[in-house]
Amino acid sequence: MEKKNKLLVTGSVAYDTIETPMDSEEFILGGSASYAALAASFFCPVMIEGVVGSDFKESDISRLRERGIDTEGLRVDPQGKTMFWRGKYHDNFNSRETLDIQLNAYADYVPNLVEASKEARFVLLGNISPFVQKTVLESVRDPDFVILDTMDLWINTTNAELKEIINRVDLVIMNDSEAKLLAEDSNLIRAADKIRNMGAKTLVVKLGEYGSMLFHEDGFFTTPAYPVREVRDPTGAGDSFAGTLAGCICASGNADFTSLKKAMVTSSATASITVESFSCRKLEEAGMEEIERRAKYILNSCKL
């Protein structure tokens, strides 16, 4: 079978109930794979991999399909419910609290990839347990480029398993505190060296409102964030950053230093749109034109 010039996105597909200092919404589409797949869909053909329960709304399937996302690999567990997260932001988004987490359909989930997914050239292992990530990684026959996103939970609870996967992927994404935690080094630049020595040649560090950094064998690159005046819900910003990065790599078929730098700027733009609404709504409405406008603004904002 021929390899498909598509991006396979795995991670969680969930319903979120989110309370912010100004606002709240209930049972909205969330999860790392949802955010990443929706963001990536602006750049390349996307296949999503995951599991939902019988309560998953038809309208949310349509929402993914409207963006051209192949949902064949999104399994429905007829006995299960969709994963659920209830979170609350405090102190005007400076801290986040998990009020409830129910893994539901993801509790004992073992990915079983559809045939088309196994032929993906590009894979984003979105934020989910390293066990799920590993099964997906081993199911794809011969990927050209694999990206791994993760979070502090997995660094703390499944450290050895996470490191094993880091050793097998091409690019790792995490935020600065997670990078320091994983490397056990409070200096970010040294931490980046250590993580790259764990196997993945390339590391992208997300810095939230301060932008992101790229540590690559050909050099160091950093891009600022787009200046956002009204954050409505920061959930999924990192996932849509990762999705855009993977989408851009898949679209260009290239992950050299220059391509990655351009992809980082675009990812920074996308993430800034994500935080301006609940779920991925604003990104889906605004689309490519706004992404490109912000990417241009970002590039211009660090030029002399």
Added chain:
Amino acid sequence: MEKKNKLLVTGSVAYDTIETPMDSEEFILGGSASYAALAASFFCPVMIEGVVGSDFKESDISRLRERGIDTEGLRVDPQGKTMFWRGKYHDNFNSRETLDIQLNAYADYVPNLVEASKEARFVLLGNISPFVQKTVLESVRDPDFVILDTMDLWINTTNAELKEIINRVDLVIMNDSEAKLLAEDSNLIRAADKIRNMGAKTLVVKLGEYGSMLFHEDGFFTTPAYPVREVRDPTGAGDSFAGTLAGCICASGNADFTSLKKAMVTSSATASITVESFSCRKLEEAGMEEIERRAKYILNSCKL
């Protein structure tokens, strides 16, 4: 009398005893004016304004003079002692604790400028109480450009006085948490708008290891930090950033958007050298060649 194309730097001149997680040093030259004047001295003629006690070492006067700094305005209080600060860095530089602070000669200090200082075209009101800053500001006859640096202490204790000065200067420098505190807004971009509405047309926000941002009537600019692998003592990084910014403006005689952008990159470079040694030692040794090398690196690190 003719205006002097020189930079007047005021602020504190102090002795510091500093403990870091790896190291400690006692009674080393510190204070906002010392760091700022030493940094600025690489770019333009500098006059320092401040007060020390009879314990101030002749070798520290020489140290300033060796960098060409005019110390005529550095008064000696024969009855007093030099201001003293004892600080300790915890958790590998992520937090700082003041163990002792003795204002000494600064306790009742009222600046009384020497004639040459009154003719300065450029003034840096380095971090010190707004009362001292105001007296200096009112003593300079007709400055072209005045920069104000401050810290959370003054925002919390002398808020009205600080705001009065902000309304009378051209550029304000502070870090991101201070900007949010002053503006009473947890969104940095909105906070910047509010501070610029307090009077100073231009705001520079220091972001430590993430660089800095410039909010100017002609646009928004952001520059990353130089990637430092070995922080030895972060004391004075912000002061040497401010000193370099003021020094570059004085040197070019220009504070338009483009000149400020260039100055920010150079300031970022200087600050990264300051943190690599106790006091200003490494900066004094490394000098312009290293500053220029790092500035080039910084500019290159955000270019596609």
